[in-house]
Amino acid sequence: MDQNNRIDATVDWRENAFDLTRGIAAYTQSGLVGRLAKIIAKHPDADIANAFNHKQVACKMWARDELFNTCGGAFQRIWVLGGWYGVLAAMLLDDARFDISQIDSIDIDEDVAAVAETMNKDAPGFRAVTADMYALDYASATPDLVVNTSCEHIADVRGWLDMLPKGTKVLLQSNDYFAEPTHINCVESQQAFEQLARLADIRFSGTLPQKKYNRFMLIGSV
Ligand SMILES: C[S@@+](CC[C@H](N)C(=O)[O-])C[C@H]1O[C@@H](n2cnc3c(N)ncnc32)[C@H](O)[C@@H]1O
The missing domain is CATH 3.40.50.150 (Vaccinia Virus protein VP39)
Structure with a gap:
């Protein structure tokens, strides 16, 4: 993120997806969504989005x-x-x-x-x-x-x-x-x-x- 709060396009999409799914997991209190976040972090080659x-x-x-x-x-x-x-x-x-x-x-x-x-x-x-x-x-x-x-x-x-x-x-x-x-x-x-x-x-x-x-x-x- 730069000083104008724009997303840095060079950041791997997984980092953003990880942050987003963790946020959705916290908001929805969903263990399942929390585990999706773990997959993004722990198994970067998994085709989980599909x-x-x-x-x-x-x-x-x-x-x-x-x-x-x-x-x-x-x-x-x-x-x-x-x-x-x-x-x-x-x-x-x-x-x-x-x-x-x-x-x-x-x-x-x-x-x-x-x-x-x-x-x-x-x-x-x-x-x-x-x-x-x-x-x-x-x-x-x-x-x-x-x-x-x-x-x-x-x-x-x-x-x-x-x-x-x-x-x-x-x-x-x-x-x-x-x-x-x-x-x-x-x-x-x-x-x-x-x-x-x-x-x-x-x-x-x-x-x-x-x-x-x-x-x-x-x-x-x-
Ligand atoms: C793409 S996935 C699932 C697609 C499906 N629409 C779904 O989500 O239920 C198909 C899976 O079947 C598995 N598969 C194919 N042949 C199989 C077999 N003989 N025994 C066990 N798994 C098999 C593949 O490895 C793959 O993970």
Whole structure:
């Protein structure tokens, strides 16, 4: 800052973002926002602005609300697959409607676990795990809910669902954002997503329109 109180453009944006998020955390008394500030300071390479942009947050608030509406708030063990920086886990643990004993945020990318741990620092029952969702032992662990909001990122959604014990509750999201190169398995519509997943029981099926794409969600069981 110069003597006229103008921002010095040479200051790294992270320093400003850190100060701002800490201020918002203090003002809103939000531990979650405080942990976002910690991520900016401690994990400068993390793409947290992307993971916590307003569209990502809207999709996860939608997931959280519809999960509560359809299944209630009591869970023993939730597995969030493709959990990235642990934002959805943090939002579920931050919500007083939910009583969750354990959440494992599982991702194949070994660089994200440390960030997910900071995102959920001091949350009892939270664990970040580095693993391929195709290599998990679903039958032994018996999670009572399996979440995958990254279905557009995996090649064989139905093949993966076949690995889950019959009756397992799932919350799935995908989208029609074909232009994003990392999206290897988008679907064209809500109906196409239903046909791809072929859930045995559907409790919720809906679409959240976004500016550039639609987000599709299914809640039910395999
Ligand atoms: C970009 S992120 C999440 C996007 C999504 N819209 C969301 O926020 O839920 C997708 C994540 O899926 C993870 N992923 C992809 N394939 C996976 C696999 N086979 N097992 C576990 N995680 C996987 C990636 O490493 C990445 O962190």
